Amino acid sequence: MESPEVIVFDVNETLSDMSAMTTRFTDVGAPAHLAALWFAVVLREGFARTVVDDAQPFATIGAEVLREMLEPIDLDRDPEAAVDHILTGFLGLTVHPDVGEGVRSLRSAGLRLVTLSNGAARVAESLLGSAGLRDRFEHLLSVEDAGAWKPDRRAYEYAAGVCGTDLARMLMVAVHPWDLDGAHRAGMSTAWLNRGGGRYPGYAAAPSVEVAALPELAQVLARS
């Protein structure tokens, strides 16, 4: 792996602990297991919009999928209030316990740090602001400005353009194999953050490196 100049972080689930979203569903009277289904369906729909080259904001899709999903459920409040309560949950998420040390180590090593999310930039602002990590990041980027969601190569190319860097000098960090596969195809190095000891699918391009927590990545890069 070529030594990277810019580390590009995915945001949802990679930096943020999305388990708190489950509580947002149970708060409004919906079953807890709908949280994972909702997130999968939002990505499914977002990817479908990218396939037909009509990308839509995460919040637009997130709200429409919620309206459909919550319709048969006996909620404790007005449906639009429930949608709003769940979506605003994104602004109250916290980072995973390994993120603070990992981000500080990578930045201390002189690496440039940015985020690139399929979600809105303000979600990353809120997340990293409340974690006291905002000033470590040069840019908080959203695919909303790229015209296509990850894993479309235009999303990664957009990030490279903003950073003024070749894709080959950039390393994508994510928990999602589909994101790493797209980054790899666009020309980036990739790091799979595999906190839960999960399986990497055989059909996706293997990551350049695999770590169980973010501080390990700083160690791996220091050695390379």
Next chain:
Amino acid sequence: MESPEVIVFDVNETLSDMSAMTTRFTDVGAPAHLAALWFAVVLREGFARTVVDDAQPFATIGAEVLREMLEPIDLDRDPEAAVDHILTGFLGLTVHPDVGEGVRSLRSAGLRLVTLSNGAARVAESLLGSAGLRDRFEHLLSVEDAGAWKPDRRAYEYAAGVCGTDLARMLMVAVHPWDLDGAHRAGMSTAWLNRGGGRYPGYAAAPSVEVAALPELAQVLARS
């Protein structure tokens, strides 16, 4: 809506009643709610593969997603046997109650009928064979021969090529808005089969016609 010559049916959930897949999950000791999550994740992954132009067979993705999803679960059998038990559930599905009458009416009206699935053609073979409807269909098509999953326009263009028909003379029938949106963008008419009284998302192209059951479609087309 121009009077169509060919009716193109989606298969999974549109013709088949996938609720029996839930039993396949509980059979192996997995929670029932994983069935819907699994199907959403398979489509998410399949669409991501189409975004990066490396489409994979439904069965390949279906199996890999199951391996990952079942890993933390205390199954009643070997993991590969559980994956196999769930996937072979597709070959035992039955059609929704409205399908037989709808298909017979449309065919009696002189329309040419085909299926176009993101899944394997043998699933449609099994489904329509056991329903005694196989001979009503001219072709059972899979995107595995198109190089891209629906909603990519190449999938619909592939079906038009096999049928020797202009896309404008074809009508796509599906329960999934993302499929109708893709067909519309490719140049087809579209019919939303909305059995459950669901909501159509605002970001997808509206269907040419909406029906609550398949026999209604034959009536609508007879009047047009």
